[in-house]
Amino acid sequence: xxxxxxxxxxxxxxxxxxxxxxxxxxxxxxxxxxxxxxxxxxxxxxxxxxxxxxxxxxxxxxxxxxxxxxxxxxxxxxxxxxxxxxxxxxxxxxxxxxxxxxxxxxxxxxxxxxxxxxxxxxxxxxxxxxxxxxxxxxxxxxxxxxxxxxxxxxxxxxxxxxxxxxxxxxxxxxxxxxxxxxxxxxxxxxxxxxxxxxxxxxxxxxxxxxxxxxxxxxxxxxxxxxxxxxxxxxxxxxxxxxxxxxxxxxxxxxxxxxxxxxxxxxxxxxxxxxxxxxxxxxxxxxxxxxxxxxxxxxxxxxxxxxxxxxxxxxx
Numbered sequence: 001x002x003x004x005x006x007x008x009x010x011x012x013x014x015x016x017x018x019x020x021x022x023x024x025x026x027x028x029x030x031x032x033x034x035x036x037x038x039x040x041x042x043x044x045x046x047x048x049x050x051x052x053x054x055x056x057x058x059x060x061x062x063x064x065x066x067x068x069x070x071x072x073x074x075x076x077x078x079x080x081x082x083x084x085x086x087x088x089x090x091x092x093x094x095x096x097x098x099x100x101x102x103x104x105x106x107x108x109x110x111x112x113x114x115x116x117x118x119x120x121x122x123x124x125x126x127x128x129x130x131x132x133x134x135x136x137x138x139x140x141x142x143x144x145x146x147x148x149x150x151x152x153x154x155x156x157x158x159x160x161x162x163x164x165x166x167x168x169x170x171x172x173x174x175x176x177x178x179x180x181x182x183x184x185x186x187x188x189x190x191x192x193x194x195x196x197x198x199x200x201x202x203x204x205x206x207x208x209x210x211x212x213x214x215x216x217x218x219x220x221x222x223x224x225x226x227x228x229x230x231x232x233x234x235x236x237x238x239x240x241x242x243x244x245x246x247x248x249x250x251x252x253x254x255x256x257x258x259x260x261x262x263x264x265x266x267x268x269x270x271x272x273x274x275x276x277x278x279x280x281x282x283x284x285x286x287x288x289x290x291x292x293x294x295x296x297x298x299x300x301x302x303x304x305x306x307x308x309x310x311x312x313x314x315x
Contacts, residue, residue: 017313017314018312018313018314019312020036020037020309020311020312021034021035021309021310021311021312022037022267022284022307022308022309023045023056023065023310024056024265024278024284024304024305024307025053025055025306025307026053026301026302026303027052027053027054027070027280027304028302028303029047029302030047030048030049030050030053031047031302032044032045032046032067032087033301035284035298037269037286037297038297039297045083045087046083046087048081051069051079052070052071053069053070053306054068054069054070054104054264054305055067055102055104055105055116055305055306056105056308057105057107057114057308058308059107059109059129060310060311060313061109062129063085064083064085065083065084066081066105066107066114066129067080067306068080068081068102068105068306069081070101070119071096071101073100073101073120074120076147077096077097078096078098078101078102078118079092079096080092080093080094080102080105080114081093082129092131093114093130094114094127094131099116099121100118100119100121100146101118101119101121101147102118102119102125103117103118103156103157103158104116104156104157104212104214104306105158106158106160108126108160108162111162113128113129114128115137115158115167117155117157117158117169118155119154119155121146121155122139122144122146122153122155123136123137123138123140123141123155123195124136124137124167124169124195125137136195137167137189137195138195139195139196140153140155140171141196151173151174151175152174152179153171155169155170156169156170156171156172156212156213157212157225157226158170159214159215159216159223160187161216161218162187166185166186167187168183168184168204168216168242169183170183170225171183172211172212172228173208173210175210176209176229176230178207178208179207180208180209180210180211180227180229181203181205181208182203182205182206182211182223182225184202184204185201185202204242205240205253208229208233208253209227209228209229209230209234210234211226211238212225212263212264213225213226213264213266213306215268216268217268217289221242221243222241222242223239223240223241223242224237224238224239224268224275224289225237225238225266226264226265226266227263228260228262228279231258232255235260235279236255236257236263237257237263237266237287237291238253238254238256239254240254255291256289256290256291257275257277257285257291260279260285261279261280261282261283262280262281263277263278264278264279264305264306265277265304266307267307268309269309270289273289274286274287274293276309277307278305278307280303281304282299282301282304283296283298283300283301284296284297284299284304284307
């Protein structure tokens, strides 16, 4: 006699087929870690030495992990690397010298491009996932020589809204100075304009402590970011509308997580309604998207930077 399988059983089987993992970086040790979302099964999958890895993304479909290496901030030797999900087969995608100090990294899966902010390079950049067609999209230098000395021009965090054709980025400003800003522009430079003089840049938020990494909840038109400035507004996770002037008046950012030790990385699990954060103090945290249910899932793991949450289908 045949046994019928219910829709709920099918859904449960499909859910079991995917493995949720965190990937994150240590700038102090030059390592790439992998762990379960509760912090268990912690593994070092790449150990490169002190090249200051900062941002990473996971291309689940292609089975690749990409990360940025800042290198020496004044030596123009930043790079972007790629490996398999287990850390094997490491290769340069963007070689040393093609970008100064690459920071947060994002993947446009649809168009097969990588986007990142170049801090001392004072620019927003992109390339194909194989490293070809390297482009500067935004140049904030105003003619300053690289490496840039004015921290107000340093581009740090980046996130994409591919369907709307937009990118967002942070400029952190001087340490503890309240000069941080978040900008938005189109993915493509308007015809006849250049990265340095494009007229389609919007300033969304300003006078922030030190905004670092960004993520978006597109369904709810909400942005999230880490901030490593002075408490009480700094060393926090903030969220705010992607459109600051939605409704009546300008919406101000809301602090939803605090007491970070120099917060850097952030990753959202929108399906699970949670977020993950890292800080230079060496901890990985989790919380609900409203900041409730706060947990420290790992501690004392070095100066932690970028983090990604992914669900990997069963082989």
